Amino acid sequence: MPSSRPYDVGLDKNEANFVALSPLSFIERSAAVYPERTAIIYGARRQTWRETYARCRRLASALAQRGIGPGDTVAVMLPNVPAMFEAHFGVPMTGAVLNTLNTRLDAEAIAFMLEHGEAKVLLTDREFAAVVEKALAMVGGAGGVGDTRRPFVIEVEDDDAPAGKHLGDVSYEAFLAQGDPAFAWQLPSDEWNAIALNYTSGTTGNPKGVVTHHRGAYLNAVANVVTWEMPRHAVYLWTLPMFHCNGWCFPWTLALQAAASVCLRKLDTAVVFDQIREHHVTHLCAAPIVYGMLINAPEAQRAGITHPINGLIAGSAPPAAIIEGCERIGIA
Amino acid sequence: MPSSRPYDVGLDKNEANFVALSPLSFIERSAAVYPERTAIIYGARRQTWRETYARCRRLASALAQRGIGPGDTVAVMLPNVPAMFEAHFGVPMTGAVLNTLNTRLDAEAIAFMLEHGEAKVLLTDREFAAVVEKALAMVGGAGGVGDTRRPFVIEVEDDDAPAGKHLGDVSYEAFLAQGDPAFAWQLPSDEWNAIALNYTSGTTGNPKGVVTHHRGAYLNAVANVVTWEMPRHAVYLWTLPMFHCNGWCFPWTLALQAAASVCLRKLDTAVVFDQIREHHVTHLCAAPIVYGMLINAPEAQRAGITHPINGLIAGSAPPAAIIEGCERIGIA
Numbered sequence: 001m002p003s004s005r006p007y008d009v010g011l012d013k014n015e016a017n018f019v020a021l022s023p024l025s026f027i028e029r030s031a032a033v034y035p036e037r038t039a040i041i042y043g044a045r046r047q048t049w050r051e052t053y054a055r056c057r058r059l060a061s062a063l064a065q066r067g068i069g070p071g072d073t074v075a076v077m078l079p080n081v082p083a084m085f086e087a088h089f090g091v092p093m094t095g096a097v098l099n100t101l102n103t104r105l106d107a108e109a110i111a112f113m114l115e116h117g118e119a120k121v122l123l124t125d126r127e128f129a130a131v132v133e134k135a136l137a138m139v140g141g142a143g144g145v146g147d148t149r150r151p152f153v154i155e156v157e158d159d160d161a162p163a164g165k166h167l168g169d170v171s172y173e174a175f176l177a178q179g180d181p182a183f184a185w186q187l188p189s190d191e192w193n194a195i196a197l198n199y200t201s202g203t204t205g206n207p208k209g210v211v212t213h214h215r216g217a218y219l220n221a222v223a224n225v226v227t228w229e230m231p232r233h234a235v236y237l238w239t240l241p242m243f244h245c246n247g248w249c250f251p252w253t254l255a256l257q258a259a260a261s262v263c264l265r266k267l268d269t270a271v272v273f274d275q276i277r278e279h280h281v282t283h284l285c286a287a288p289i290v291y292g293m294l295i296n297a298p299e300a301q302r303a304g305i306t307h308p309i310n311g312l313i314a315g316s317a318p319p320a321a322i323i324e325g326c327e328r329i330g331i332a
Numbered sequence: 333m334p335s336s337r338p339y340d341v342g343l344d345k346n347e348a349n350f351v352a353l354s355p356l357s358f359i360e361r362s363a364a365v366y367p368e369r370t371a372i373i374y375g376a377r378r379q380t381w382r383e384t385y386a387r388c389r390r391l392a393s394a395l396a397q398r399g400i401g402p403g404d405t406v407a408v409m410l411p412n413v414p415a416m417f418e419a420h421f422g423v424p425m426t427g428a429v430l431n432t433l434n435t436r437l438d439a440e441a442i443a444f445m446l447e448h449g450e451a452k453v454l455l456t457d458r459e460f461a462a463v464v465e466k467a468l469a470m471v472g473g474a475g476g477v478g479d480t481r482r483p484f485v486i487e488v489e490d491d492d493a494p495a496g497k498h499l500g501d502v503s504y505e506a507f508l509a510q511g512d513p514a515f516a517w518q519l520p521s522d523e524w525n526a527i528a529l530n531y532t533s534g535t536t537g538n539p540k541g542v543v544t545h546h547r548g549a550y551l552n553a554v555a556n557v558v559t560w561e562m563p564r565h566a567v568y569l570w571t572l573p574m575f576h577c578n579g580w581c582f583p584w585t586l587a588l589q590a591a592a593s594v595c596l597r598k599l600d601t602a603v604v605f606d607q608i609r610e611h612h613v614t615h616l617c618a619a620p621i622v623y624g625m626l627i628n629a630p631e632a633q634r635a636g637i638t639h640p641i642n643g644l645i646a647g648s649a650p651p652a653a654i655i656e657g658c659e660r661i662g663i664a
Binding site: 021219222225226229231232256257 | 353551554557558561563564588589
């Protein structure tokens with residue numbers, strides 16, 4: 001008779017064959033299993049999972065070349081453009097933490113977050129140039145440009161961005177070009193390592209940082225699929241900002257299901273319905289107020305949309321009028 | 333500027349608010365959210381998730397009253413009857429490990445497993461009385477009845493069981509009656525604790541024990557839903573023995589999706605097709621040989637089945653004839 005039971009194996013969680021739970025594993029798998037499926041749609045632009053994974057690895061590689069690694073913060077001040085999606089993979093692939101900034105905040109709040117989170121790199125967009133320029137000047141007190149506490153600024157160029165000053169030390173595409181598309185990134189050494197840092201809007205004092213770990217992001221991303229019964233290759237419209245709790249973990253959920261991300265610079269109901277019609281969007285998420293906008297949009301904007309759309313809602317409890325209105329316009 | 337980054341939170345994985353990944357959480361949730369949905373169908377018997385959860389808690393409570401707890405083994409020698417499903421929850425709710433025995437093995441192999449796994453309790457069925465009686469006599473060498481190494485035997489009574497000797501120290505229903513349906517079971521203190529122990533069939537020597545932990549069972553159960561796109565409230569037919577790797581973790585997957593388990597004592601193609609027709613079965617799993625039996629069954633047995641059935645296959649790579657045959661009879 002054995003002296004210890006066969007399942008007293010003294011499992012070492014740090015042993016070599018322990019694999020951390022991380023949503024980064026999803027993009028590697030989708031790029032391998034569904035390389036030619038569409039990952040990103042943005043205006044006339046189309047990107048497969050193979051291309052998107054390569055671009056994320058380029059981003060990680062270029063960041064690593066600048067010394068970014070575990071424990072560092074990379075902040076992003078971006079609308080729901082492809083680079084915002086890519087940052088959710090490329091940044092944590094280096095071990096660094098992604099800090100998505102709420103693009104509606106003022107320079108003081110942004111400066112506070114950049115300082116408090118100690119962002120070493122900032123990805124930004126011309127649309128927010130005025131706020132970002134002012135915030136950067138505040139970082140490190142009167143430091144401004146030249147202050148070592150000022151993050152390295154990467155400007156994501158976009159022909160659809162409104163006019164604005166060019167702020168970047170480098171453009172996003174030039175930065176990616178420095179990176180290796182076959183970069184050998186690593187899963188985190190510990191699944192409890194931070195993947196993302198998000199700040200509250202500071203309505204009752206200074207913003208407070210909320211940290212998500214790789215394990216939590218993995219489990220939440222999977223739970224989105226299970227709870228919503230979201231099928232593989234869904235077509236998802238980015239009506240929910242990715243800076244809101246990382247878009248409820250949907251960048252990672254979409255990678256898990258090899259779904260298509262229809263990116264959206266701004267919420268304009270005519271554009272939203274155009275995108276739904278053109279790409280046969282099956283899923284979207286939004287706060288109640290956005291559903292209110294869609295319900296109250298001119299009916300002509302919805303012409304020709306006959307397929308059912310799955311809408312996830314969150315925020316304060318949605319009023320009955322919103323729920324009824326959504327059903328009326330085909331979002332259940 | 334802060335001296336440490338906001339996400340250097342020094343997370344303590346053993347802190348009070350850490351929740352272990354365990355598939356036991358699925359049945360608690362389904363019993364709370366879908367209490368009146370059907371969990372189990374067996375012949376004329378129907379059991380809701382509320383009833384099933386209460387029975388599992390009774391089993392855990394009665395086992396705990398007998399001193400069963402973390403580190404103990406409970407073995408089961410059962411066909412795919414409701415008690416087999418319940419054991420997948422009631423046994424690990426005590427912290428004990430479930431050892432499902434392959435009902436096709438001989439007394440020598442069963443005796444080896446009972447001894448090696450140090451089973452303190454054995455749930456068995458009249459159908460296997462001859463083998464179990466012989467195996468019990470071998471446990472502890474010549475010990476047999478009266479030997480303290482002999483497990484406490486619970487007989488799962490079933491009117492559909494073939495004739496056989498009654499072996500139990502107590503019947504399953506009498507045992508459950510001793511238990512508390514509101515038993516305050518606990519999630520494991522460590523998600524890496526064992527939930528199940530399964531032995532190989534010992535074709536090349538003594539059987540080898542394979543241990544599954546709560547974390548692995550949780551992740552595999554969830555992966556079954558994601559990979560198979562298995563919807564909530566699916567109707568699942570138990571063509572795959574639960575003693576095979578815990579039915580590929582499907583007892584736990586079905587609890588996650590509040591799906592219905594159509595239990596099946598034995599594989600008879602007429603019964604299989606009757607059950608598919610009667611309960612509108614949507615999902616089943618099986619080894620290639622079982623699909624071969626279904627394909628080669630008289631066509632009349634399939635009469636009236638027009639809905640599509642999702643079949644998962646595993647084992648050695650299925651021959652093309654099996655795949656083609658399955659498609660021909662409506663299993664994809």
